Amino acid sequence: MTVFSQQDFDGHEQVVFASDAETGLRAIIAIHNTVRGPALGGCRMWAYASEGDAVRDALRLSRGMTYKNALADLPFGGGKSVIIGDARSQKSPELIAAMGRAVDRLAGRYIIAEDVGTSVEDMAVVRNVTRHVAGLKDGGSGDPSPATARGVFMGIRAAVDYRLRRNSLDGLRVVVQGLGHVGWDLCRQLADEGVRLSVSDIRQDHVERAVETFGAAPIDTDSIFDVEADVFAPCALGAVINDNTLPRLKVAVVAGSSNNQLAEDRHGALLAERGILYAPDYVINAGGVINISHEFGPSGTGYDRATAFAHVDRIHDTLMTIFKRADADGVPTNVAADRIAEERFKLSRVA
Ligand code: NAD
Numbered sequence: 453m454t455v456f457s458q459q460d461f462d463g464h465e466q467v468v469f470a471s472d473a474e475t476g477l478r479a480i481i482a483i484h485n486t487v488r489g490p491a492l493g494g495c496r497m498w499a500y501a502s503e504g505d506a507v508r509d510a511l512r513l514s515r516g517m518t519y520k521n522a523l524a525d526l527p528f529g530g531g532k533s534v535i536i537g538d539a540r541s542q543k544s545p546e547l548i549a550a551m552g553r554a555v556d557r558l559a560g561r562y563i564i565a566e567d568v569g570t571s572v573e574d575m576a577v578v579r580n581v582t583r584h585v586a587g588l589k590d591g592g593s594g595d596p597s598p599a600t601a602r603g604v605f606m607g608i609r610a611a612v613d614y615r616l617r618r619n620s621l622d623g624l625r626v627v628v629q630g631l632g633h634v635g636w637d638l639c640r641q642l643a644d645e646g647v648r649l650s651v652s653d654i655r656q657d658h659v660e661r662a663v664e665t666f667g668a669a670p671i672d673t674d675s676i677f678d679v680e681a682d683v684f685a686p687c688a689l690g691a692v693i694n695d696n697t698l699p700r701l702k703v704a705v706v707a708g709s710s711n712n713q714l715a716e717d718r719h720g721a722l723l724a725e726r727g728i729l730y731a732p733d734y735v736i737n738a739g740g741v742i743n744i745s746h747e748f749g750p751s752g753t754g755y756d757r758a759t760a761f762a763h764v765d766r767i768h769d770t771l772m773t774i775f776k777r778a779d780a781d782g783v784p785t786n787v788a789a790d791r792i793a794e795e796r797f798k799l800s801r802v803a
Pocket of ligand 1: 600633689738
């Protein structure tokens with residue numbers, strides 16, 4: 453297994469291998485860049501097929517957090533940690549506490565939070581052994597999903613304004629894929645504005661509830677890509693924009709919460725070629741991390757929901773900046789977003 457010479461290594465500042473014999477903890481903490489501040493990013497617990505896969509994931513995800521935190525205008529750099537193991541069968545409070553001690557040894561260079569396979573309850577356990585933790589229920593920001601949904605809502609507003617020159621969402625047609633924590637709350641906000649919704653979910657009960665609650669049109673999970681509408685909002689899976697789905701889309705905007713929506717970077721360019729405005733996923737879905745970051749409010753003031761949500765709303769303006777930059781530079785929006793992020797975390801080093 454290689455680290456420095458592998459494709460996902462991108463000048464990461466520090467990669468730590470942490471273990472604990474008593475609990476069986478095997479974890480990797482990757483700190484990509486701390487130019488803007490301590491590295492903030494979640495802890496993923498996953499049954500990786502190999503140690504190499506775990507290293508690759510930590511390198512890739514931590515780099516992503518540097519870009520995400522920079523574009524969310526947070527005073528934080530990018531980091532991520534992974535615990536090797538099955539969260540359902542191998543997680544214990546003792547193991548999570550051992551992970552917390554590993555984080556504590558980094559003395560604040562990395563701030564841990566929940567991710568796939570870890571929960572707010574786990575972060576409460578971590579809090580017993582280190583203060584370098586975010587995403588707490590008691591006295592903290594709690595469930596990140598409402599903030600993520602708010603950010604996506606503001607992002608749709610920005611994209612519709614830019615691409616369709618519409619300020620009002622009334623009568624707009626939006627297709628939402630996935631009616632989970634984020635998708636449901638997004639539907640609620642859109643319905644309140646008079647949006648006509650089409651929805652799909654692999655869970656039929658979620659779809660039926662959306663039909664009853666929002667008067668949404670039910671669509672089966674594969675036909676979702678063929679629906680003629682103004683906006684497609686993926687809120688379920690990654691890699692939804694791919695060689696199979698992209699030619700089928702009949703929308704003007706792709707704007708949703710899913711991570712890694714583009715199967716490959718080149719799909720950003722292909723969307724642009726088709727005249728479809730893409731709101732880069734890591735920008736529009738940053739509401740959760742913005743909300744969590746406010747647990748570290750100005751000296752001792754603590755978390756304030758109104759202040760945090762006002763920050764989330766700035767996703768609208770950030771996306772406008774990205775859309776304009778993409779047009780000015782003649783590049784796809786995902787490339788413009790990366791450029792602006794890089795300018796922010798590279799500029800800070802000079803300042
Ligand atoms: P969730 O698990 O609560 O909801 C996902 C929903 O998608 C579920 O209802 C599931 O049944 C449905 N689904 C799964 N496969 C589907 C398919 N093929 N077609 C249609 N529906 C399908 O997850 P969530 O927290 O709402 O997050 C949604 C997406 O947003 C995920 O990709 C997640 O990584 C991303 N995201 C979430 C947050 C957050 O704060 N929750 C933050 C950033 C990014």
